[in-house]
Amino acid sequence: MKLHSSFGPNPRTVRMVMIEKGLSLATEELDIYAGENRSPAYLKKNPGGQMPALELDDGTIVAETIPICEYLEELYPRPAVIGETPQERAVTRMWLRRVELNITEHMYNGFRYAEGLPILKDRLYCIPEAADGLKKKAYFGRKWLNDLIGDRTYIAGDRVSIADIVLYCCMDYCKDNGQVLDADLPKLSKWFKNMNESSTAKSSLHKDSEAMGIAG
Amino acid sequence: MKLHSSFGPNPRTVRMVMIEKGLSLATEELDIYAGENRSPAYLKKNPGGQMPALELDDGTIVAETIPICEYLEELYPRPAVIGETPQERAVTRMWLRRVELNITEHMYNGFRYAEGLPILKDRLYCIPEAADGLKKKAYFGRKWLNDLIGDRTYIAGDRVSIADIVLYCCMDYCKDNGQVLDADLPKLSKWFKNMNESSTAKSSLHKDSEAMGIAG
Numbered sequence: 001m002k003l004h005s006s007f008g009p010n011p012r013t014v015r016m017v018m019i020e021k022g023l024s025l026a027t028e029e030l031d032i033y034a035g036e037n038r039s040p041a042y043l044k045k046n047p048g049g050q051m052p053a054l055e056l057d058d059g060t061i062v063a064e065t066i067p068i069c070e071y072l073e074e075l076y077p078r079p080a081v082i083g084e085t086p087q088e089r090a091v092t093r094m095w096l097r098r099v100e101l102n103i104t105e106h107m108y109n110g111f112r113y114a115e116g117l118p119i120l121k122d123r124l125y126c127i128p129e130a131a132d133g134l135k136k137k138a139y140f141g142r143k144w145l146n147d148l149i150g151d152r153t154y155i156a157g158d159r160v161s162i163a164d165i166v167l168y169c170c171m172d173y174c175k176d177n178g179q180v181l182d183a184d185l186p187k188l189s190k191w192f193k194n195m196n197e198s199s200t201a202k203s204s205l206h207k208d209s210e211a212m213g214i215a216g
Numbered sequence: 217m218k219l220h221s222s223f224g225p226n227p228r229t230v231r232m233v234m235i236e237k238g239l240s241l242a243t244e245e246l247d248i249y250a251g252e253n254r255s256p257a258y259l260k261k262n263p264g265g266q267m268p269a270l271e272l273d274d275g276t277i278v279a280e281t282i283p284i285c286e287y288l289e290e291l292y293p294r295p296a297v298i299g300e301t302p303q304e305r306a307v308t309r310m311w312l313r314r315v316e317l318n319i320t321e322h323m324y325n326g327f328r329y330a331e332g333l334p335i336l337k338d339r340l341y342c343i344p345e346a347a348d349g350l351k352k353k354a355y356f357g358r359k360w361l362n363d364l365i366g367d368r369t370y371i372a373g374d375r376v377s378i379a380d381i382v383l384y385c386c387m388d389y390c391k392d393n394g395q396v397l398d399a400d401l402p403k404l405s406k407w408f409k410n411m412n413e414s415s416t417a418k419s420s421l422h423k424d425s426e427a428m429g430i431a432g
Contacts, residue, residue: 061310062310063310064309064313066309066313067306067313070306070309071302071303071305071306074305074306075302087272087278089286089290090286093282093283094277094278094280094283096283098264098280102264105321125353125356127352127353130345130346133345133346134343134346136343137341144263
């Protein structure tokens with residue numbers, strides 16, 4: 001199988017999962033700033049036009065970051081980033097949904113409708129008047145999580161999971177795009193610092209990250 | 217295990233999955249209009265304050281609709297609403313994400329920030345100025361899906377899946393809350409009519425639906 005990948009927080013999420021699992025996959029790199037993910041050839045494979053996408057050996061395309069990670073977990077179960085039992089997987093998925101629906105989707109859309117608008121306005125329907133509210137809503141989501149995380153090292157339990165990886169990649173990318181890290185949320189700050197110091201975080205950065213000054 | 221459930225499109229999604237699988241679970245009904253899902257007792261179990269939630273025998277809470285459905289699929293794999301193989305599950309999950317991130321999340325948030333605002337403004341951070349844009353964005357998501365669905369009976373393939381159930385429950389609920397069905401999207405209209413005529417759709421409606429005049 002082949003991974004269609006690029007710079008960006010969602011491709012980085014898949015890279016982090018692969019590193020945690022010790023996987024390497026044949027990869028085709030696309031330049032999203034040049035709009036290669038909106039080319040007819042790519043849109044034919046993934047009509048969502050988003051990165052990344054996994055092309056299976058029979059030609060089937062699995063697009064969308066989380067389904068790709070779920071698929072990799074099914075093929076290479078250990079070490080688990082979702083869970084080793086149905087109950088572990090259920091709890092991780094619950095935290096992942098809380099992270100995505102209360103925090104990261106609002107952060108990404110807040111970015112798309114403001115800082116990302118010049119590039120994205122011709123690619124998708126944008127709602128500029130929602131940007132400030134979405135960023136504020138995401139802050140309240142992070143505050144809620146800060147209060148819930150307690151003394152756990154990781155969001156869903158005592159091991160790093162897809163919930164940590166998704167939130168980390170989003171916050172690390174958005175901090176370089178106008179959504180600074182929260183100095184007033186100590187538990188979440190401690191969690192971020194811990195994630196940020198992991199070797200997986202460092203080695204998952206795209207080769208263009210440094211030159212761009214954006215973690216992706 | 218015990219299901220904490222109520223009126224509403226997300227609890228209905230779980231009900232439809234249970235009916236498809238021929239499952240019945242011990243259920244405790246909460247009155248969300250009276251705010252029972254925001255009581256200290258329920259918030260202690262599910263700090264998200266949302267419905268439904270599944271309480272396992274050891275006291276573990278699995279909240280969030282999709283993780284509950286994934287868990288039920290793991291325990292009771294057939295008939296599958298996600299898939300019988302890793303590849304089938306990957307493809308269904310891809311379509312589910314497309315449905316949720318491009319359509320249903322925008323429809324629900326459009327509802328929460330407009331028609332739902334009087335009840336919800338004291339329960340969660342609302343963005344009233346985003347409501348119209350979110351509804352428009354959801355329309356473009358439905359139009360995109362209409363063009364993609366082609367001649368398939370179901371969204372993710374030749375069998376009903378969680379992607380159909382999630383979209384159907386959302387559209388059926390929102391049509392009674394200001395987001396009317398699209399007369400200009402023939403493929404999606406045909407899909408909706410087919411879903412709406414299924415016995416599962418009918419028997420999954422909450423007992424209060426008729427009196428309220430809202431499908432949930």
